Amino acid sequence: MYRKILYPTDFSETAELALEHIKTMRKLGGEKVILLNVIDKSEEENLLSTIFKIFNIGSKEREEIEKKLKDESLKKLDEIKKELESLGFEVKNISVFGTPHEEIVKVANEEDVDIIIMGSHGKTNIKEILLGSVTEHVIKKSDKPVMVIRRAEG
Numbered sequence: 001m002y003r004k005i006l007y008p009t010d011f012s013e014t015a016e017l018a019l020e021h022i023k024t025m026r027k028l029g030g031e032k033v034i035l036l037n038v039i040d041k042s043e044e045e046n047l048l049s050t051i052f053k054i055f056n057i058g059s060k061e062r063e064e065i066e067k068k069l070k071d072e073s074l075k076k077l078d079e080i081k082k083e084l085e086s087l088g089f090e091v092k093n094i095s096v097f098g099t100p101h102e103e104i105v106k107v108a109n110e111e112d113v114d115i116i117i118m119g120s121h122g123k124t125n126i127k128e129i130l131l132g133s134v135t136e137h138v139i140k141k142s143d144k145p146v147m148v149i150r151r152a153e154g
């Protein structure tokens with residue numbers, strides 16, 4: 001039975017589609033959901049380090065910016081948490097800085113989940129690409145079953 005579910009989300013449209021499937025898991029024995037958002041270190045590093053350099057921003061301000069990013073991530077996770085709790089799920093939120101696929105595989109092991117449910121694509125959502133790189137890596141590297149929810153057509 002798939003009692004404990006890991007739902008990694010980048011808050012994209014396709015990830016939201018995956019949430020609908022997680023909700024239906026409640027009737028199929030789903031009890032606990034781990035909500036995970038990874039604040040992409042590489043994206044942050046590339047963009048932020050340039051901005052920090054241009055504007056001569058120090059480490060204290062940098063910490064503040066990172067705290068804001070984390071607060072925002074937790075706030076978004078909390079909205080999903082409330083929605084799932086109202087359906088009777090037990091929910092745990094995790095927001096971390098890192099490389100998305102690595103953190104997803106790590107949390108899946110640490111929390112010993114029964115299944116990972118995620119979108120086929122995320123924020124980038126390139127039309128010609130069959131599967132986003134995060135999902136591809138998770139399928140390759142995790143021992144856990146992965147349910148992939150396809151993006152909307154068009």
Ligand SMILES: Nc1ncnc2c1ncn2[C@@H]1O[C@H](COP(=O)(O)OP(=O)(O)OP(=O)(O)O)[C@@H](O)[C@H]1O
Pocket residue numbers: 008009010012014015018036037038039040100117118119120121122123124125126131132133134135136
């Ligand atoms: N930063 C993240 N934190 C948590 N889950 C994520 C994150 N990024 C992606 N995911 C999960 O992976 C799914 C697929 O997203 P992915 O990032 O692989 O596609 P993409 O953004 O279209 O392509 P790419 O990232 O390779 O440019 C998402 O629907 C979501 O479930």
Ligand SMILES: [Mg+2]
Pocket residue numbers: 010122123124132134
């Ligand atoms: Mg992505």
